[in-house]
Amino acid sequence: MKKELKVVPIKNGTVIDHIAAGQALNVLKILGIHARMDAALSVVMNVLSKQMGRKDIVKVEDRELKPEEVDKIALIAPQATINIIRDSEVIAKHKVYLPEVIEGIIRCANPNCISNAEREPVISKFITVSENPLRFRCFYCERMIEDVSEYL
Numbered sequence: 001m002k003k004e005l006k007v008v009p010i011k012n013g014t015v016i017d018h019i020a021a022g023q024a025l026n027v028l029k030i031l032g033i034h035a036r037m038d039a040a041l042s043v044v045m046n047v048l049s050k051q052m053g054r055k056d057i058v059k060v061e062d063r064e065l066k067p068e069e070v071d072k073i074a075l076i077a078p079q080a081t082i083n084i085i086r087d088s089e090v091i092a093k094h095k096v097y098l099p100e101v102i103e104g105i106i107r108c109a110n111p112n113c114i115s116n117a118e119r120e121p122v123i124s125k126f127i128t129v130s131e132n133p134l135r136f137r138c139f140y141c142e143r144m145i146e147d148v149s150e151y152l
């Protein structure tokens, strides 16, 4: 039996699987995880997946991401699954849920929006309008955004 390409397993931490191909780095951006952090990271891009054709996988060692932290990645990876690993065992597995309100992640496309003000900008705030297709509305100026990856 041929198994799906296996990546090096981690002993403790979080595995984010089923990320749409090409979005792994945006996932890290949304989670605020970058190379300067202590956490050991592995990013696997463009692996074959039965369900999705191609997908990305992110592994964060020694850090268990909380559901409210990871839900934000549903913005760009709505099919993502989160696996929490302890002592090499998957102890919890969950899907991500798109939050109804997204604060401080998406940059508004409208240069005149109060959230883009040069002096004292307010924190951006978007309302999820629909999941399929993904659409978000700026709370302040009503500007709609579809492809979030351009506005992270």
Ligand SMILES: [Zn+2]
Pocket: 108, 109, 110, 113, 114, 115, 138, 139, 140, 141, 142, 143
């Ligand atoms: Zn706006």
